[in-house]
Amino acid sequence: MLYLAVSLFALGLIGLLTRRNLIFTLMCIEVMLNASGLAFVAGSYRWGRPDGQIMFLFILAMAAAEVSVGLALFLQFHRRAPELDSDSASRMRG
Amino acid sequence: MLIVFYISAAIAVLATMVAITRRHAVHALLYLIVSLLAVAVVFYVIGAPFLAALELIIYAGAIMVLFLFVVMMLNIGENAMEVETMWLKPTVWAWPAALATFLVAELTYVAFNAGRPAGPMHTFTPKEIGIALFGPYAIGVELASLLLLSGLAGAYHVGRRASREEEQYSAGSDGRRAVSSGEPVRAGSDRTSDAA
Numbered sequence: 001m002l003y004l005a006v007s008l009f010a011l012g013l014i015g016l017l018t019r020r021n022l023i024f025t026l027m028c029i030e031v032m033l034n035a036s037g038l039a040f041v042a043g044s045y046r047w048g049r050p051d052g053q054i055m056f057l058f059i060l061a062m063a064a065a066e067v068s069v070g071l072a073l074f075l076q077f078h079r080r081a082p083e084l085d086s087d088s089a090s091r092m093r094g
Numbered sequence: 095m096l097i098v099f100y101i102s103a104a105i106a107v108l109a110t111m112v113a114i115t116r117r118h119a120v121h122a123l124l125y126l127i128v129s130l131l132a133v134a135v136v137f138y139v140i141g142a143p144f145l146a147a148l149e150l151i152i153y154a155g156a157i158m159v160l161f162l163f164v165v166m167m168l169n170i171g172e173n174a175m176e177v178e179t180m181w182l183k184p185t186v187w188a189w190p191a192a193l194a195t196f197l198v199a200e201l202t203y204v205a206f207n208a209g210r211p212a213g214p215m216h217t218f219t220p221k222e223i224g225i226a227l228f229g230p231y232a233i234g235v236e237l238a239s240l241l242l243l244s245g246l247a248g249a250y251h252v253g254r255r256a257s258r259e260e261e262q263y264s265a266g267s268d269g270r271r272a273v274s275s276g277e278p279v280r281a282g283s284d285r286t287s288d289a290a
Contacts, residue, residue: 001140004103008110008133015114023119023165027126030157031110034133045140048216050226053145054234057227060152061238065245067157071164072253078168 001042008035022077026070033063098200099139105193106132112189119165120182123158124190130154131197139204141217 012031015024037056044052106129113125130153137146227235 001099001103001136004106004136007107008129011107011110011114019114021119023161024114024122027119027122027161028114030153031114031126031129034130034153038133038136041137041140041142041145044142044218050218050223053142053218053223054227054231056142056145057148057223058234058238060148061242064152064157065241067160068245068249069252071160072249075164075167075253 001045002039005035005039005042008032008038022074026067026074029070030063030067033059033066095139095204098204099136102132102135102139102197102200105129105197106136109190109193120162121186123161123165124187127154127158128190128193128197130158131194135197135200135204138201144218144220144223 009032012028012035015028015031019025019028037059040052040055040059042052044050044056109125109129109132113122113129116122116125130149134146134149134154137143137149
C-alpha cells in the first residue's frame with residue numbers, strides 16, 4: 001500500500017518536473033496530494049485508528065481550496081499571455 | 095480482497111502514468127479520473143468506504159469538473175465543435191472507459207463477496223469518523239473552514255475580470271515594456287472568463 005502511494009507520488013513529481021503546461025502542473029499536484037492522502041489512509045488501516053482518515057479529509061479540503069485558487073490564477077495568467085508555458089511566468093513583474 | 099487491491103493499484107499507477115504523458119489536457123483528465131476511481135476502490139478495499147465516497151464526490155466529481163470547465167472555457171470559439179470532435183475520437187475514450195468498466199466489475203465483485211478478510215481489518219463507518227472529527231479534531235475543522243473561505247475569497251478576487259482602470263494600466267505598462275511580443279495584451283479577454 002505504501003509502495004502504491006510512493007509510486008503515485010513519484011509519478012506526480014515526475015510529471016511536475018517534466019511538463020511545462022500549467023494545467024498539467026496543477027494536475028500533478030493533485031496526484032501528489034492524493035498519494036499522500038493514500039499514505040495517511042494506509043497508516044489508518046495499519047493501526048486501526050481513524051486519525052489517518054481525518055487527515056485525508058483535511059487534505060481533501062486543502063486540495064479543493066488549492067485547486068480553485070490555482071485555476072483562478074491560471075485563468076488570469078491565460079488572459080494576459082496566450083501561451084500556457086510556466087516558464088513565461090518568470091517574465092512577469094508587478 | 096487482496097487481488098482486488100493489487101489490480102486496482104495497477105490500474106491507478108497505469109492510468110497516472112498515461113495521464114502525465116498525454117499532450118491534450120482533456121485526454122489526461124480522462125485518465126486522471128480513472129486513476130482517482132482506482133484509488134477510491136483501494137480505499138473501499140482497505141476499510142474506508144466513507145473516504146471512497148468522498149474521493150468520488152469531491153475529487154472525481156468536483157475538482158476534475160473544475161479542471162474540465164477551465165479547459166473547455168479556454169477553447170470557446172467558433173470552431174469549438176470541430177475541436178471537440180477532433181479531441182474525442184473513440185480511440186481516446188475507449189481505454190479510460192475500459193479501465194473504468196474493469197473497476198466497476200471489481201467493485202461489484204467486492205460488494206457481492208463481502209466476506210471479512212483476515213488481518214487487523216476494521217471498517218470505519220461515517221459515524222466513527224464523525225465522532226473523531228468533531229471530537230479531538232474540532233480545531234482542525236475550524237481551520238479547514240477558514241482555509242476554504244479564504245480559498246473562495248482568493249479565487250474570486252484573482253479570477254474576476256479586471257476593472258477598467260486596472261486594464262488600462264496593465265495595457266499601458268505592457269505596451270511600454272513588451273513591444274517586442276507583438277501580441278495584443280487583452281487577447282482572450284473577449285472569451286467568457288469568470289472563475290467558478
